[in-house]
Amino acid sequence: DAKTTQPPSMDCAEGRAANLPCNHSTISGNEYVYWYRQIHSQGPQYIIHGLKNNETNEMASLIITEDRKSSTLILPHATLRDTAVYYCIVRADSNAGGTSYGKLTFGQGTILTVHP
């Protein structure tokens, strides 16, 4: 799976949009971009994923550049409860074949702190 690069930390004011960047310049054509977050002492929580089109769900939006070498996770109205470590992960889909067993590789992520 391709390697990702994220800033180690970011701050955001409550009520404002939080834009979390991720670089994945070696991404392959069959690899998806996944975002998870982990609130202190809890299990990782799935947020959103996409292949090449922008995606939106009730939690966030995912913007993927046309060349797919980077993406941005957008939390439109951050709250204090969004303070967490956010992980950007690139992994092949279920039809990629090979010996992949679906392992998720979590890097260091971005510590997002939302302040009042």
Next chain:
Amino acid sequence: DAGITQSPRHKVTETGTPVTLRCHQTENHRYMYWYRQDPGHGLRLIHYSYGVKDTDKGEVSDGYSVSRSKTEDFLLTLESATSSQTSVYFCAISIRVGETQYFGPGTRLLVL
């Protein structure tokens, strides 16, 4: 949230003691995974299962065994716990390999 529970949520044990952690799901997902999370290492896959009685090793499987006798339960056993196995253990499930994984709340294990 996906219906995943882990038990116990916290455990303190002594070196050399056997320990079994349980992951239970109500989603009827075929794939189940055990990860451990340690500072500086992120999440690392220990074992995974692709069906009842079908399991395989992950990247850090030494010292661990697993069993899956029912779709809903995936057990992780430390046959003889060591201090290096002090960690937070997470279970995850997915419908198919390569699909989205959903995680349980975790078990904090301290081996003295």
